[in-house]
Structures are given as structure tokens and as C-alpha cells.
Amino acid sequence: RYRVTGTLTITAVRDAEDDAELSTVCYRPEGLDRLVQQTNFSKKELQVLYRGFKNECPRGVVDEETFKNIYSQFFPQGDSSMYAHFLFEAFDINNNGSVSFEEFVVSLSIILRGSITDKLNWAFNLYDLNKDGCITKEEMTDIIRSIYDMMGKHTYPNIKDSAPREHVDSFFQKMDKNHDGVVTIEEFLETCQKDENIMQSMHMFDNVI
Amino acid sequence: MAAGVAAWLPFARAAAIGWMPVASTPMPIPPQRKNKGQDGLIILNVSGTKFQTWRTTLERYPDTLLGSTERDFFFHEETSEYFFDRDPDIFRHILNFYRTGKLHYPRQECISAYDEELAFFGIIPEIIGDCCYEEYKDRRRENAERLQDDEEMDMSNDVTPVNLTYREYLWRAFENPHTSTLALVFYYVTGFFIAISVMANVVETVPCGTMPNRSKEVSCGDRYALAFFCLDTACVMIFTIEYLLRLVAAPSRYKFMKSVMSVIDVVAIMPYYIGLVMTDNDQVSGAFVTLRVFRVFRIFKFSRHSAGLRILGYTLKSCASELGFLLFSLTMAIIIFATVMFYAEKGSSASKFTSIPAAFWYTIVTMTTLGYGDMVPKTIVGKVFGSICSLSGVLVIALPVPVIVSNFSRIYHQSQRAEKRRAQRKTRLARIRAAKIRGTNAYMRYKQNGLLIDSLEEEAGQALVGKAPNPPFESQHHHLLHCLEKTTNHEFVDEQTFQSNCLEISLMNKSGSRASSLSSSPHGLGSCCSRRHRKKSSFSLPSTNNQELSTIQIRERPMVNSRSSLNAKLDETVPLKCDQPYITPSMVSLSAPVVTSSDGHGSASTTPYSQSNIVRVSAL
Numbered sequence A: 001r002y003r004v005t006g007t008l009t010i011t012a013v014r015d016a017e018d019d020a021e022l023s024t025v026c027y028r029p030e031g032l033d034r035l036v037q038q039t040n041f042s043k044k045e046l047q048v049l050y051r052g053f054k055n056e057c058p059r060g061v062v063d064e065e066t067f068k069n070i071y072s073q074f075f076p077q078g079d080s081s082m083y084a085h086f087l088f089e090a091f092d093i094n095n096n097g098s099v100s101f102e103e104f105v106v107s108l109s110i111i112l113r114g115s116i117t118d119k120l121n122w123a124f125n126l127y128d129l130n131k132d133g134c135i136t137k138e139e140m141t142d143i144i145r146s147i148y149d150m151m152g153k154h155t156y157p158n159i160k161d162s163a164p165r166e167h168v169d170s171f172f173q174k175m176d177k178n179h180d181g182v183v184t185i186e187e188f189l190e191t192c193q194k195d196e197n198i199m200q201s202m203h204m205f206d207n208v209i
Numbered sequence B: 001m002a003a004g005v006a007a008w009l010p011f012a013r014a015a016a017i018g019w020m021p022v023a024s025t026p027m028p029i030p031p032q033r034k035n036k037g038q039d040g041l042i043i044l045n046v047s048g049t050k051f052q053t054w055r056t057t058l059e060r061y062p063d064t065l066l067g068s069t070e071r072d073f074f075f076h077e078e079t080s081e082y083f084f085d086r087d088p089d090i091f092r093h094i095l096n097f098y099r100t101g102k103l104h105y106p107r108q109e110c111i112s113a114y115d116e117e118l119a120f121f122g123i124i125p126e127i128i129g130d131c132c133y134e135e136y137k138d139r140r141r142e143n144a145e146r147l148q149d150d151e152e153m154d155m156s157n158d159v160t161p162v163n164l165t166y167r168e169y170l171w172r173a174f175e176n177p178h179t180s181t182l183a184l185v186f187y188y189v190t191g192f193f194i195a196i197s198v199m200a201n202v203v204e205t206v207p208c209g210t211m212p213n214r215s216k217e218v219s220c221g222d223r224y225a226l227a228f229f230c231l232d233t234a235c236v237m238i239f240t241i242e243y244l245l246r247l248v249a250a251p252s253r254y255k256f257m258k259s260v261m262s263v264i265d266v267v268a269i270m271p272y273y274i275g276l277v278m279t280d281n282d283q284v285s286g287a288f289v290t291l292r293v294f295r296v297f298r299i300f301k302f303s304r305h306s307a308g309l310r311i312l313g314y315t316l317k318s319c320a321s322e323l324g325f326l327l328f329s330l331t332m333a334i335i336i337f338a339t340v341m342f343y344a345e346k347g348s349s350a351s352k353f354t355s356i357p358a359a360f361w362y363t364i365v366t367m368t369t370l371g372y373g374d375m376v377p378k379t380i381v382g383k384v385f386g387s388i389c390s391l392s393g394v395l396v397i398a399l400p401v402p403v404i405v406s407n408f409s410r411i412y413h414q415s416q417r418a419e420k421r422r423a424q425r426k427t428r429l430a431r432i433r434a435a436k437i438r439g440t441n442a443y444m445r446y447k448q449n450g451l452l453i454d455s456l457e458e459e460a461g462q463a464l465v466g467k468a469p470n471p472p473f474e475s476q477h478h479h480l481l482h483c484l485e486k487t488t489n490h491e492f493v494d495e496q497t498f499q500s501n502c503l504e505i506s507l508m509n510k511s512g513s514r515a516s517s518l519s520s521s522p523h524g525l526g527s528c529c530s531r532r533h534r535k536k537s538s539f540s541l542p543s544t545n546n547q548e549l550s551t552i553q554i555r556e557r558p559m560v561n562s563r564s565s566l567n568a569k570l571d572e573t574v575p576l577k578c579d580q581p582y583i584t585p586s587m588v589s590l591s592a593p594v595v596t597s598s599d600g601h602g603s604a605s606t607t608p609y610s611q612s613n614i615v616r617v618s619a620l
Helices: A034-036 A043-055 A065-072 A081-091 A101-112 A117-125 A139-147 A163-175 A185-194 A194-201 B003-018 B069-074 B088-100 B111-120 B130-157 B165-173 B181-204 B225-249 B253-260 B260-277 B283-305 B307-318 B322-345 B356-367 B380-396 B401-458 B472-486 B496-512 B528-534 B545-553 B560-573 B609-620
Strands: A006-015 A021-028 A062-063 A098-100 A134-135 A182-184 B041-046 B049-054 B080-083 B207-210 B217-219
Touching: A034 A043, A034 A101, A043 A101, A043 B003, A062 A065, A065 A081, A065 B003, A081 A117, A081 A139, A081 B003, A098 A101, A101 B003, A117 A139, A117 A194, A117 B356, A134 A139, A139 A163, A163 A185, A163 B401, A182 A185, A182 B165, A185 A194, B003 B111, B003 B472, B041 B088, B041 B253, B049 B088, B049 B401, B069 B080, B088 B111, B111 B130, B130 B401, B165 B181, B181 B225, B225 B253, B225 B260, B253 B260, B260 B283, B283 B307, B307 B322, B322 B356, B322 B380, B356 B380, B356 B609, B401 B472, B401 B545
Parallel strands: B041 B080
Antiparallel strands: A006 A021, A062 A098, A134 A182, B041 B049, B207 B217
16 A cells, blocks of 8 residues: 655675675665655654664664564563564564564554554554464464463563453453354454544544654 | 653654553543654764764753753853863764663773762763673772772771771781781791691601511611600690680681691691590501501692692692593593403413402503513504503693693683672672663653652642652653553553562462451442442552552542542543452451541452552552
């Protein structure tokens, strides 16, 4: 749905020691104005975002390892690698194994500045691991388990092994209207829009930048 | 905490949108952004060298000079910049710390100058990155040793403290002969007597001419037996007195008796006493003669006087495994060649190689290139193998010697470095753990402050902010963690609380059977919320640790209003799920005398919160 453009330059560097050619991938995003058009961010916001992005990923693209590493620094107590993996899948629009600045900023624009339907769509896309249009119980269990993994071991009360499954069951009870075992996008949108708490929390991070 | 990736916090918060639809409880309110849009450049003028950076970069670490309001003291109005009269070269590294989150130590800088700069800017050295940490610690230790040596030299020139007990004084005199003249005298006297004793042992055995009524020569020891005996007695008396004095003066007698030096002392004087006891018994005179051999061990007493001997002994001890392996491989070679030579020389007549053990002697002598010549092979096969043996002996013997020598130095240095690394690893792991715990505690305090402040604001209608509010980054990060807690409906606790909870739960489960006779109220397995209404005194903030918990419990009277409002507020907003399996009927009996509000008492099933609260209060 979104075109991701930018210049990908591959420069070959001769490594003196091994006498082999190392190729360093350097990625430069398209101009600032183009990005302002594509997203709902202002110029200043994009500047701030890019500075932070480039600081952690000097090469201009972030691979899954770095992504997981960065995300894990915010959750030192638990294991956030699974959830970071799912996030990475959601951010990597063209599925090339790395997230460029454009993909990064486009997804952020949806989450932070998009309409409520866009946000819910994005969340649905995150949960739908195989992108087939519906969330099965297994997919949801994986997602929820990854969220619980981020809590780590030292919690109160102790996280039992059945906690994720119970959570999934309650989720499906709420969302799956026709009880066919999967949650489609329509059911998801409908239920979320009726739930006040979810609506309110969707707007919580709007002014994060 | 995660200040190094502070710029990615907006992303992490945005990614939290994935938790929203599955959250089981409503989300907490995000912190308000004050000072929005104050992302300007700051100019830092350090002795003329101008550095510029973003304001937010500096504010990532609010407990340092540059990140807090302390820098306002250095603001220079005329030039509207911050002026520091410090070293600009070292400041570069400090500013890089803010930028990258890693502190590096430049090798060419003096360690004390660097430490001073770090202290000035309020940065603790423990956060130095792994790449530079070892170097930093090494330099620091060298510096500390140098300072300590200086101090010790100064100290040794001072007058010795007078308030040492006699025993300590004696021990000090023994260990360090240079402390007083008496100690020095004693030191030299014992050294002299050791030398005398050893020489007497040697001279005893020299043939000394014939005695008048005998034809063959006698040794000096037999000729002047009385003189030697007196000399021996004198030496042994001196040694015995010395040993007893050391024993008396030793701070830990058991440790002293186990030490090598004292064992040598004992071995040196024992033969004399045993000899005194056993002189008239002819049967054991053979053993008595053997015992005299042990007198030569007196020479080891010199190691107290010589540091070199001590070092040699230590290095031998530390290379014991290498030597053992060398011995083992030599033994293998000896056995192989001895067997071969034996079978090769079996055929020849009048061969000296009567058995394989007899051939061992030949093999050893040949391999070490000694070649006494008392055993030589006569057959051709024997000579062939004999030459192979001597050739390989050169290799087998000559090779390990440099290996041992280099092993000595390698092992010695390696063990020192390994110990250093082990100690550093422990402190580094402790650092990481401490940082994690600090982060968790900061988060707990944030939550506590947030809840308390909210409740107190409600009550008093004014902000009772005891400490300064958290900087925006920290509060946003904490809010994010709070959202995660709400999503999963579990809470973060620190390790100690977690472990104490585990203990309590196991205790509860154990005593469950005992208290099963208690009556359970009709509200047995009801929701904890309703009980929370009634249990005014036993609710407390679940995330606090034991200390705070108990104080809150005790202070319940004056704060009961705020507590009930806290209760009420939480009840409205937080429909908690109770964890059924943790409900046991056991703990009520313990709490009966202490907890005041008695409504919830009869209820057999309580939430895990209340249960653990009750336990802690009664434990007081």
C-alpha cells in the first residue's frame, strides 16, 4: 500500500587483512519533503526521528538483530525477543529482512497519527502472523505469550503457564462473535470500536513525538 | 537505564499499541509532556574549546552535573553559554558518554586527572564500557598500590605504635626483623646457628685421622662425639626456643601450626629429641640413624631468611601439574625402552640386563646422557636400540626444560591475570545486577509516588511532592512498563520480594492442611474487590518491599482516609482477577491477633496480596 523509496548504495571495501572484499550497505532515505508528504509527521518531527534512527543504525537500515537488541533495552527484566520479532515482521513492509527509515517512519505515522481504523488495522496486521486476514487461536497465543515473556520471572503474582492461554480465551470470547474459532478484521474492528477502554488507549500515545 | 537508546523510546511506546486490544485492564494515564519543544542546542565552552550538543542529549542522565540544573551555576550570561574551567581533552570523552551512552577511558590520560574530571561532572566510573574497563581498573590499581607504597614507606619511618600488646609486638618482631634491634639480633643469631648446625652435620662425616687404639680412620663425628653433641644440643635448644616463641606469638596458633615453615621447624628439631629418648635401644638404632638424615632439613629454615627460596618453592608448587605430566611421559619412555632393551639383550650371555626393572637404570642413565657405563648392551640389536634410546633421550630430556621454564613464567603470569579477570567479572556482574535492580527500584518508586501523589492530591488538594519529579524520559519509560503490567495483569517486583513471596507461598501451602478446620466465611471465593472494601487495614501497595510494607501497615491509623480513598479509587478502576490456586484457608490464624479490622477475618480465602501482608505484619 505504501511505496518505499530510497537509494540503496552498496560500496565495496577492500579489507587489508583478509584481502577480501567487504561490502558495506549504506542506505539513504529519499528527501525530507517526500517523507513529509508520505507521512503525517512534520519536518521537525522527522528530523528528530531520523537522528535517533541513524544514531543506533549508522548504516541506515536496521536488521532484526539490532531491532531486538534495541527493544530489549527497554525491558531488561524479561525476554522481549519474540515480541520484537513480531514487531519487526509488522514494520518490514516489503519483507526484505531489514527495516529502512521509510518503513520505520511510515509505520510510526500510522500508529501515532493515523485514524482509529488505520491503527486498529495495524494492530490486526501485527497479530495476524501469516497475513491471511484472520487471527487464529495459535497466532494469538504466540503473541500473548511473547507479551508475557517480556514480564520476566520476577512478577507478582507469579505468571502461571496457563495465564497466556486464559488470556487468549478471554480475548476470543470477547472478539469472536460468530464463534468460528478465528477473528476476522471485521469482528476485530467492530468489537474494538465498541470497547471504550480500547478506544481510549489507542489514543494514548498520540503525542509521543 | 536505557538512556543510550533514548531516541528510540517513542518507537517503543508506539509499539505498545500492539498490547492495547489484548489488555485485560485499562491503561494508566501517560505522563504530561512539559516543556514541549525545548530541543535546542546548548553551547559548552570548556576552557576555550566550544562543544555543542542538543539539550535533550544532556538531559538523558539527570543525575550528572550537565544533565541537571547544576549546570545553571556555570551559565555565563554575557556569552549565553555554559563555561567550564576544566580540561577540554578529557571533556571530549565525557560528552561522548552523553552521546553514545558508553564511557571510554583514553589510555594516554593520567588516571587521577581522569578520575577527578569524572567526579567533577558527577559521573560514576563504574559505567565505563567493557572495552576500556580492564585498562581503567589496572591503571587504577597500580595507582592505588603506588599510593599505598608511599604510605607504607612513610609509616615505617614513623615511631611504632605503643599500644601493641606484647604478643603482637613479638609476632611483628618475628615477621619483620627490621622493626627493632632486638628482632634483628635474633634474626641473625638464628641464621648463624642454622649455618653452624648444617656445617656440623656435614663435617661430622669427614674422616678425621685415626684414634690411638684403632687402626682405621674414624669420622670426626665419632672422634669428637661429645663436642658435636654439645653443639647439636645448643642449636636444637635455640631452635626449640624460637619455635615456642613463635607459637606463643602467632595470632592464630592453629594456622601457624599448619604452615609449611612451622612443619619444617618441627622436622628439624624432632630427630634430636627422638634420639634422646631412644639412645640405649640397639634395635631401633638403624631407624635412629635414618632420623639423622632429617637434620638436613634445617637448611630449609633458611627460606625464612631468603625471599628467593620462597619464590622458588611457590613456583614449583604452581607448576606441579606440568612437572607431573613430564614425569609421566618420561616414565612411559623409560618403560618402553627398558622393555625393548631387556628383550634385545636377553639372548646375550652374562648380560647385566637381568630384568626389566634392572634395565630401568640403564634407560635413565642413557636418556639423560649420563652414560656411567656400568651396563652396556652387547648384542647388535641391543646396541641399535641403545643408540635410539640415547638419541631420543636427548630430545625427551632437552625439550621439556625450556618448556618448564616458559611454563613457569607463563603459568605464573596467567594465574595472576586469571585471578584479576575473575575478580573483575564478579564486580562486573554485580554492576549489571545493581543497574537492573536500580532500574526496577526506580520503577517501583515511580509507581508508588504516582499512586501516593494521586491519592494525597485528592485528599489535600495540593501537590505534596516530596522529591523532584522525574525527568520526561524516565517517567515515559516507567509509564510504558506500567502499561505492560496492566496488559498482562501482573506486576513487576524486585528479586527479594519475589523470593520472599515464593517462600511465603510455599509456607502457606505447607501449613494449609493444618488450618483446614477453620470455618470459612460465606464470601469464601468471592471477588477480592469486595473484600478490599472491608479490609481497610490489610490492603497495601503490593509492589513495595517488606520494610515499606510494614511501615505502611503500622501507619494505617492516621492514613486510613487516604488508604480508603486509594482503595475506593482502585476498586473503581481496577477489576482485578483473583488467582484461584493461591487461595488457601491457612493464614488466617496467624493474623488473628494483629490485624485490627476483623471483617475479613473469617473469610478463609484471601488474595495473595492480603495473605502476604498478613504474614509480614505478624512477623514483626
